[in-house]
Amino acid sequence: MPGGLKRVIPQLVTLVFLVALVSLFFPTFLQVEYSGGRFVGPVIDVLKRGAPVALLAIGMTLVVATRGIDLSVGTVIAISGAVGAATIASGYGLVPALVTAIAAGLAAGLFNGILVAFIGIQPIVATLILMISGRGIAQLITEGRILTFNLPSFAFLGSGQVLGIPVPVWIWVLTAALVILLVRRTALGLLIESIGVNRRASALAGVNARVLLIAVYMASGFCAALAGIIITADIRGADANNAGLWLELDAVLATVIGGNSLLGGRFSISAAVIGAMIIQTIDT
Numbered sequence: 586m587p588g589g590l591k592r593v594i595p596q597l598v599t600l601v602f603l604v605a606l607v608s609l610f611f612p613t614f615l616q617v618e619y620s621g622g623r624f625v626g627p628v629i630d631v632l633k634r635g636a637p638v639a640l641l642a643i644g645m646t647l648v649v650a651t652r653g654i655d656l657s658v659g660t661v662i663a664i665s666g667a668v669g670a671a672t673i674a675s676g677y678g679l680v681p682a683l684v685t686a687i688a689a690g691l692a693a694g695l696f697n698g699i700l701v702a703f704i705g706i707q708p709i710v711a712t713l714i715l716m717i718s719g720r721g722i723a724q725l726i727t728e729g730r731i732l733t734f735n736l737p738s739f740a741f742l743g744s745g746q747v748l749g750i751p752v753p754v755w756i757w758v759l760t761a762a763l764v765i766l767l768v769r770r771t772a773l774g775l776l777i778e779s780i781g782v783n784r785r786a787s788a789l790a791g792v793n794a795r796v797l798l799i800a801v802y803m804a805s806g807f808c809a810a811l812a813g814i815i816i817t818a819d820i821r822g823a824d825a826n827n828a829g830l831w832l833e834l835d836a837v838l839a840t841v842i843g844g845n846s847l848l849g850g851r852f853s854i855s856a857a858v859i860g861a862m863i864i865q866t867i868d869t
Contacts, residue, residue, distance in 0.1 A: 596843060596859040603866050623746040627869060629754075635865030636753035637662070637812035637829070641836035642843070642857040643757075643764055644805030649840050651801055652781045652849030653701060653708035658809040658836055660719030661693045662829025665813035667726040670823035673734040682739055683814065690810025691803050693719070698799030716833070723825035733822040743818030753815045757858070760811065764804075765854050774852075777801060781849025835864055 608614045617626035641658045648655045669686035693715060700711035726732075745752040768774030779787035780794050788794045809829070817823050842860030845852045 592844070592853045593856045593859055596856045596863070599842075600859055600863050600866065603863060607866065619749060623749045623751075629751065631862060631865050631869050632754045633751040634869065635862050636751075636757045636815055637832060638835045638839055638864060639757040639858045639861040640760060640808045640812040640815075641805075641832060642839040642861045643761055643854055644801075644808030645833075645836040645840045646843065646845050646852050646854055646857040647764075647768075647777060647801040648708070648805050649837075649845050649847055650777050650781045650849055650852035651798055652784070652847075653798070653801070654712065654837065654847070655697060655802065655805045656709065656712040656833050657693060657697060657715035657719060658805060658812075659829035659831060659833040660716050660723070661690050661806055661809035662813035662816060662832065663723040663823075663825050664693060664719055664726070665689045665810040666817035666828050667723040667732065667823040667825050669739070669814055670732045670734050670817055671726050673736050673739060674732060679736065679738040682736070686814050686817075687807060687810045690806040690808075690813065692806070693809070694803035694806025695799060697806070698802035701802065702795040702798040720825060723823070723828075727823050727825045729825075731822050731824050735821065740818050740821050743815050743820070753819075756811060756815065760808065761854055761858050768854070778850055778852065781852075835861075839864055 604615065611627070614627045617624055617628055619625075641662075645655055645658065665686040668689040669682045672682040672685045697708075697712050697715060700706045700714070701708050704711075742752055742756070747755055768777065776787070776792050776797055779790070779792055780797055784794050812832070813829065816828050839860035840857050841847065842863055843853055843856035843858075845857060
């Protein structure tokens with residue numbers, strides 16, 4: 586049995602058991618129909634609505650693998666959504682909105698990474714700074730109101746369909762697949778794990794721990810920005826108060842359900858996103 590598949594068996598068994606349990610009370614839970622050019626049903630709703638947490642779990646898993654944690658991802662969702670909506674409200678199109686929203690997420694990750702890697706602040710404290718202050722930044726951008734917009738191409742990212750499947754599903758699945766390929770088909774995953782096991786030893790072995798730490802926090806910010814884009818596009822507006830509120834807790838839970846230790850070391854992206862689907866199945 587391949588090692589990757591063996592790693593996710595507990596999560597798959599849990600998800601199957603949960604789906605079977607839900608189906609006892611709601612027999613139509615697994616029913617999927619094709620209507621109006623798209624697939625509809627509770628399972629599709631789970632896959633779509635679980636997209637933000639799945640994306641956050643991808644970035645959170647990388648951070649946790651280095652023995653860190655990112656409590657700011659919910660706030661980064663609000664900031665990125667606010668930046669994207671403000672860009673559209675200023676008269677710019679889809680590409681500038683996406684670029685500025687993603688840049689905001691990367692900047693937030695860079696800020697967290699510098700605090701952890703160079704200044705030496707504990708990750709839980711470093712990211713708590715942005716978690717607390719970040720919503721104020723988002724409020725300044727939206728001027729304390731829900732900033733709405735009307736740009737169908739941007740809204741498509743939250744409520745559109747491709748081949749009958751919601752766009753948010755495509756986004757989190759492709760993001761997970763690309764990250765898995767990157768960390769498992771290159772030495773990057775092993776280097777990240779080495780930092781989590783023993784940062785000092787990995788540095789002595791020649792691993793640039795500081796650069797990698799900044800990279801994983803920026804990856805977490807990037808994933809949070811994608812989640813912010815999806816949430817903002819879905820409601821066609823930026824809600825700085827409620828967007829991403831407490832989702833950082835769901836992201837940590839999904840990572841732990843995926844069997845990833847908060848003490849760092851070995852990690853599994855695929856198990857983490859299955860954990861996100863377990864959480865969303867319960868919520869739904």
